[in-house]
Structures are given as structure tokens and as C-alpha cells.
Amino acid sequence: MRVTIKNTSKAPQGVHTVRNVTYIRAGATATLDVTEESLARIRALPFFKAEVEAPAAAEAVTTEVEAPADAFDAMSNEELVDFIDARDGRKPHPATGREKLLAKARGED
Numbered sequence: 001m002r003v004t005i006k007n008t009s010k011a012p013q014g015v016h017t018v019r020n021v022t023y024i025r026a027g028a029t030a031t032l033d034v035t036e037e038s039l040a041r042i043r044a045l046p047f048f049k050a051e052v053e054a055p056a057a058a059e060a061v062t063t064e065v066e067a068p069a070d071a072f073d074a075m076s077n078e079e080l081v082d083f084i085d086a087r088d089g090r091k092p093h094p095a096t097g098r099e100k101l102l103a104k105a106r107g108e109d
Contacts, residue, residue, distance in 0.1 A: 002053040003039060004031045009047035012071045014079065016041070020086040023079070025071055072105045080105050 007013045007024040014021045018033040031053070034042065042048045072080065080101040085091040092104060 001034060001036070001039065002031060003034050003042070004029060004051045004053060005042060006049040007047060008049060011074050012079075013045075013047060014082060015048075021082045022086055023071075023075075023083050072102055075105075077101055 005015060005024060006029040007026060010026050012023045012025045014023050015030075015032060015034065016038045018035060022030065022032055024030045039050065039052070042050045072083075075083065077098055080098075081091055081096075084101070084104050092101060096104075
């Protein structure tokens with residue numbers, strides 16, 4: 001189901017979508033495809049505002065959301081790995097250091 005989600009927190013927050021984890025930057029809104037279980041989790045969190053869209057014609061549209069470079073500093077290494085995996089479709093090597101993860105997340109690598 002398509003859901004419009006607003007992140008009202010002061011930090012990027014991850015949302016489990018049908019395909020991966022997508023990060024929504026602080027104050028931003030994204031329209032994503034999520035499962036019923038994921039929607040229940042989203043609605044349980046006070047910093048998300050979710051609105052389910054009415055079903056439209058069978059049309060697959062994905063909204064890609066990228067976090068601004070300064071938001072990466074606030075992410076843990078695990079969140080950085082999830083962000084890179086969601087964006088690039090593959091996880092960095094587990095031994096990758098923080099500076100390398102930050103460079104990859106910012107697209108500098």
C-alpha cells in the first residue's frame with residue numbers, strides 16, 4: 001500500500017518498505033510502498049505522521065529519498081550500512097570503517 005509519511009523528528013528515521021529500508025530526513029515527507037505490519041509500526045511511533053493513499057490504477061512508482069550529507073554524521077554505522085544498501089542495492093563489507101561508510105553514504109567514494 002502507498003503511504004505518505006512525514007518525519008517530525010529532528011533526525012533522519014528509517015522506514016521498512018516493501019523493498020528495503022528508506023531513510024526520511026528530519027522534517028521531510030516521502031510517499032512509500034509499505035506492508036500492513038510496517039504501517040502498524042510507523043503509526044506506533046510518535047515522530048511519524050502517516051496517511052494511506054487511496055488505491056490507484058496498478059502503477060508501480062517508487063520515491064527515492066536521500067538524506068542530506070550533514071545528517072549522515074548523526075547515523076550509527078548500522079544505519080549507514082542500511083542506507084547504502086537501500087540506495088545501492090548492496091551492503092558494504094562488514095569491516096568497512098566509519099569514515100569509509102560516511103564517504104560512501106555521501107557519494108564521495
